């Protein structure tokens with residue numbers, strides 16, 4: 001991966017941004033606000049902040065560059081530090097949730113949009129920064145949408161108060177420019193000349209039932225018929241799926257004809273060292289196959305891709321009716337995303353994109369994806385706005401969220417006790433405390449409820465683990481062995497206590513790396529959870545919360561968890577009890593036997609600790625995943641009457657509870 005400083009400079013000079021550098025610098029000097037549109041890979045994210053800094057346009061302030069994704073913020077900051085030949089955390093740094101790699105000297109700071117939003121609570125004028133670059137604006141995450149409003153207000157107020165002016169640069173690959181221009185007072189739009197090659201698009205003739213299977217088949221068809229120096233990029237929806245497909249490819253590759261293959265995964269939870277594999281050239285005669293989530297769609301560019309294989313789906317968080325419940329769902333991508341993905345094949349030479357769905361399906365898809373603010377839960381953003389002292393009802397947004405979504409979120413905040421009433425959304429003392437935690441309000445509610453249940457010790461560990469990526473590491477070829485080893489952590493109460501057992505054992509283990517290996521656990525993610533726990537503990541201590549332990553009284557902990565997750569309950573169909581389809585046992589017996597608060601049929605995830613047990617009458621789950629079916633991820637057994645105890649208002653309005 002080591003590239004010499006000279007190589008890096010040569011590569012920089014070849015980028016389209018570099019070629020129009022003088023014009024760009026002039027425009028940046030001239031305008032307070034501008035929109036910059038340029039093909040993915042043209043050098044916007046890595047180069048623009050460097051150009052600004054080379055000219056010292058930031059003056060005494062710093063440059064903030066936002067990214068919707070944590071991985072992108074980190075990898076890009078590392079790349080830019082290497083290009084500038086400096087250590088990460090000095091002049092160039094990054095700040096993502098629970099990880100701040102910056103110093104007072106940092107001038108170019110890459111951060112997630114969520115982190116900049118958090119900074120705005122403490123300082124709504126964002127005075128640290130003289131230039132703010134809102135990158136990947138086309139993604140339209142809630143945090144970016146809210147930041148548009150925050151920077152607009154900050155710019156205005158800093159002007160009025162004659163403070164150091166704030167320059168705002170909006171960057172994007174593709175964008176509905178008109179509405180953005182209007183929103184930013186008809187600011188100038190600068191288009192970077194694209195540099196792409198034609199990409200031939202192929203569709204399947206018929207609809208594919210199983211896109212993972214279709215992807216593997218297509219990979220091997222192409223593998224047998226195209227030269228080895230043609231690298232493939234395959235779009236999938238998440239880590240688990242990528243690991244499954246990777247395993248299948250490796251199995252088939254042993255017997256398949258064609259050149260050797262190097263398969264590289266790319267997803268958010270991947271350790272940085274493994275992420276860098278993606279950029280390493282494969283040895284001559286070896287084909288590189290990259291299996292990626294939609295992070296490779298626009299946030300990061302991988303050179304030399306010749307074939308794109310597009311499953312046409314993406315995993316998205318969505319909001320689900322007035323219940324206030326949210327879920328993860330695998331959905332079809334927009335046409336814009338389809339073109340963007342296909343375009344990845346034409347960066348350095350003409351390429352091809354293989355869409356695993358028929359052309360008429362593509363034509364029926366929406367042109368653009370719906371901004372998150374229109375389809376996602378708002379409680380978290382509302383809480384932040386209120387904490388920053390901003391009135392949500394007059395806050396300027398490009399696309400206002402649906403009214404019933406705002407209502408549902410306010411109702412949820414009311415039921416948490418975070419605001420005084422829906423009509424008067426003023427933060428209560430509890431609400432202010434909730435906003436101090438950099439986590440979802442449902443989890444800050446759990447931590448703040450913990451003293452009442454004497455379980456802050458355990459709640460901190462659990463919330464920390466739930467804030468990390470998967471702690472179990474199950475290699476496909478050692479599934480059975482891993483399953484056996486996992487037994488010693490299992491709790492009959494379900495996945496939350498199982499996770500707690502894992503975390504506690506990890507903390508006690510003397511040789512952690514070795515121990516994780518023996519127990520099929522992910523060392524990096526558990527270490528991260530420890531770090532998160534420490535940071536959450538510091539906030540709890542600032543708030544003077546008593547850190548006591550419930551010991552083995554795990555019911556207490558589950559009740560406490562329910563205080564934040566009361567929207568995530570499910571009930572056994574037919575009221576539970578004996579009878580039913582065989583009273584549990586095999587995995588199939590429990591499938592689809594639950595119904596959620598919104599009336600959706602849902603099944604325990606196959607990996608749940610509860611699978612082997614008699615199905616409990618009621619469950620609490622951390623997340624609902626919709627693929628073809630609805631799966632409850634991380635579920636625990638609860639007593640049905642607990643809901644009335646811990647969240648009486650919600651229980652009253654939730655009629656499904658029988």
Ligand code: ADP
Pocket residue numbers: 015038039040041042043044045046047075076079279298299300301302303
């Ligand atoms: P844009 O923001 O316009 O999409 P970027 O600034 O992200 O473009 O990327 C510019 C170029 O830098 C790309 O062609 C990409 O291949 C290269 N690049 C970016 N990050 C890395 C990295 N970590 N390792 C190697 N090359 C990289």
Ligand code: MG
Pocket residue numbers: 041044045046135136298299
């Ligand atoms: Mg970019």
